[in-house]
Structures are given as C-alpha cells and as structure tokens.
Amino acid sequence: MSIAPISARVPDLGPAGLPEAVAGVAWRRPTVEDAPAMHVAMNRAARVDHPEFQIPLQEVVEDFEVSHVDPAHDLVVGERDGEVVVVGSSILPPGQVDVRRAYLGGSVVPEARREGIGAALLAWQERRAAEQLRAHGDDALPAQLHVWAGADTSVVPFLTGAGYAIARYFTDLHRDLSQPIEPLDDGDLTIVPFTPDLVEAGRIARNDAFRDHWGSQPTTPERWQRFAARPVVRADLSAVAVDGDRIVGFSLAEHDPDDAEVAGYTSVYVALVGVVRDHRGLGIAPRVLTRTLEAARDAGLERAVLDVDSESPTGAVGLYERLGFTTAKQSVVLERAW
Incomplete structure (x- = not known):
C-alpha cells in the first residue's frame, strides 16, 4: 500500500512565529549567550521531571552550534519577571532514512506550570514541526512528532490529552x-x-x-x-x-x-x-x-x-x-x- 507524500499528510499550520502570549510570559528567540539561563531553567524543571540527573550545559550550547539546528526558528525561550521560565525546541535531525521525525523538547519551571504555558509552547512546537516536515514534501515516509517523558510525570496525561499516543516504554x-x-x-x-x-x-x-x-x-x-x-x-x-x-x-x-x-x-x-x-x-x-x-x-x-x-x-x-x-x-x- 502506497503512502501519500508528506505535503498531503502534514497540515499547513501556518507560520510558526512565536508562541502565543500567556501568563505574562514574554517569548523570544534565544542566542548562545542565553545558554546559561536556559540551563538553569531546564534543570529547575529537571528536579521534578527526572531528579536523578541534570542536563549538562554543553548539551544546551550544542543546539546553537550544530548545523541542523536553526536557533532563529527551532528554539524559543519565555521570560517572566526577568528570568527564563520556559525553554522549547523542535528539531529535525539529519540522516533519517525511513522516517521524518521531529523531536520536541520543552521545559517549564515548576512554579510556572498549570498556567497554559506548556499548551502555548506545544502549539508553537507543532507549527514549527509541520514547517520542518513539509520542507520534505515529496517524501513518502512516515512523518512523526516525538517526545520523551518520565512515565509518572504530568507530561504524559498532558500530551495524551493533546492527541499523542504512548509508542514505547523504556x-x-x-x-x-x-x-x-x-x-x-x-x-x-x-x-x-x-x-x-x-x-x-x-x-x-x-x-x-x-x-x-x-x-x-x-x-x-x-x-x-x-x-x-x-x-x-x-x-x-x-x-x-x-x-x-x-x-x-x-x-x-x-x-x-x-x-x-x-x-x-x-x-x-x-x-x-x-x-x-x-x-x-x-x-x-x-x-x-x-x-x-x-x-x-x-x-x-x-x-x-x-x-x-x-x-x-x-x-x-x-x-x-x-x-x-x-x-x-x-x-x-x-x-x-x-
């Protein structure tokens, strides 16, 4: 059974732009100078989401250095009261041979959760991922959005409620x-x-x-x-x-x-x-x-x-x-x- 090209399956969700304004968060595009503040916010979230390990600063910096990430389009941060409270990304790595898979990454500091910030971030991630996938419009490959989460975290019910399905347990x-x-x-x-x-x-x-x-x-x-x-x-x-x-x-x-x-x-x-x-x-x-x-x-x-x-x-x-x-x-x- 043939599969339709990506351009026929992935909807045009419009320009990604920036996430919608919500809960007093000011969204913008980060630069490498923001990496330390992003690192702090991500590890504040990590204390709840995966308290057994932290995210190394080098991992944050790499997103500004690798050739397949365009920070001006693939990354966002949200600030409130002068500090970064949310970090997000949609990254489509090179080298994929039998799928087009965009990886969505997001961190919201615990004090800013349940205010609609995560929903605004996810909507932006999906718009950006749709742009990335539709750039491969003639491909007849599966097109997917991919998110990792701890099985017992609030991320799972949030995403399943947004139409995502658990694909695999680790x-x-x-x-x-x-x-x-x-x-x-x-x-x-x-x-x-x-x-x-x-x-x-x-x-x-x-x-x-x-x-x-x-x-x-x-x-x-x-x-x-x-x-x-x-x-x-x-x-x-x-x-x-x-x-x-x-x-x-x-x-x-x-x-x-x-x-x-x-x-x-x-x-x-x-x-x-x-x-x-x-x-x-x-x-x-x-x-x-x-x-x-x-x-x-x-x-x-x-x-x-x-x-x-x-x-x-x-x-x-x-x-x-x-x-x-x-x-x-x-x-x-x-x-x-x-």
Whole structure:
C-alpha cells in the first residue's frame, strides 16, 4: 500500500512565529549567550521531571552550534519577571532514512506550570514541526512528532490529552556497584578503552548495532563527533571490543559529577551498549559492560545507570538483570503521526 507524500499528510499550520502570549510570559528567540539561563531553567524543571540527573550545559550550547539546528526558528525561550521560565525546541535531525521525525523538547519551571504555558509552547512546537516536515514534501515516509517523558510525570496525561499516543516504554535500570561483580574471561576478545582514534569506528558500529532497534536512525559524523567529544563521555569508563580495525561491541559511558548533587549518589551512565549484528550471540555485550562496571567501581562510583527499550529485540533487559541491574522506573516515548 502506497503512502501519500508528506505535503498531503502534514497540515499547513501556518507560520510558526512565536508562541502565543500567556501568563505574562514574554517569548523570544534565544542566542548562545542565553545558554546559561536556559540551563538553569531546564534543570529547575529537571528536579521534578527526572531528579536523578541534570542536563549538562554543553548539551544546551550544542543546539546553537550544530548545523541542523536553526536557533532563529527551532528554539524559543519565555521570560517572566526577568528570568527564563520556559525553554522549547523542535528539531529535525539529519540522516533519517525511513522516517521524518521531529523531536520536541520543552521545559517549564515548576512554579510556572498549570498556567497554559506548556499548551502555548506545544502549539508553537507543532507549527514549527509541520514547517520542518513539509520542507520534505515529496517524501513518502512516515512523518512523526516525538517526545520523551518520565512515565509518572504530568507530561504524559498532558500530551495524551493533546492527541499523542504512548509508542514505547523504556526501563531505567540501576546497578549497585558495592555488590560483587562477577569477572568474565575475555577469551579471544580484545577489549580496550574508547579512545579518540576509535571514534569513527564507534559510529560505524553504533549504526550497525542499532539498525534493527525501534526508533533508531543512523548517526551522522557531525552528531557522533559531538557526542564523543562531550566532557561527560569517559574513555576510561567505556569499553569496546575490537576485531582488526572494527569495533564489534561497545559499552560507552558517561559520568557527570553534578548529578550526585540531585541524585544523592555518584554514578556512571551507560549511554550505549551494542554489538554489531554479525557478532551477536558470542557473549560480547556482557563482557564490555562488565568492564564498564568494574572501571566505575574502581573509580569509586556508587551506581551504574542505563535505560533500555522494554521490548528490545536483542533481549537486553534480561542481560542487564543477569548482571545485577534492577528496575528503578520507566520512561515513555509519545508520538503523534501524520
């Protein structure tokens, strides 16, 4: 069955402009000079929405630096009484091969909620996303709006009430590093840290390993280079299995010391675990992940944290449970399709 082009499915919602004036909020386009104030507002919201971790300032700055974000059209902030109380974005990343998916991001500080600010922001995000998607008007690809949220936050009923559907559940898992870690023999595997000379091999491996994962799209060189260069990405806590000049398995880890302030414990966040498809079933994933757990324990960190698709096709949830991870909470992805 053929699918109509995006121009026939995605409605023209009119120019995005700025969100409607509401509750005394003055909306405007931010510049990189606003990044610190945006960072503060986003982390005020984070204390309610995901209190176990903060958003690094570098992530905020990156939206002003990457080639696929146009701050003059894709980002907004709202101020009241001289401070930023709401931050929003609609971003359509490059490199998507079988979908056109716009990612909507929004943060409203707790003191400014339930005043219609979030609704005004969402209406703007949808107008901007429609513009972005309709720019690919001849494509006969699925067109989606995509939002991440904690499963138990007020964002979920707000969005489902606005016509979004829960598309997928993700499980957030924790591992107490004070508990014994069973050592695994590397066998004939060569496992090394994720050093700068392996960055491009890591991107190739990531794209292969996640090709059959729900919602995943290829990562472009620019996006991957920025991910690998972030200060929180730790080569010494990461582990990759190499076969010649290929990475065939990886456990890529982050550590943000600021997270401990809000979480109450120090942690390593395992951002990506994967095995290329022609090396699956060889026990590579538990070996590289065990290396990360050992390195984090030896660095004096208290927990390992990761999130995983609850319906992962690789059986990842069972793997993590066998390595001592337990469920902490759930997150959801909500989507609206056109």
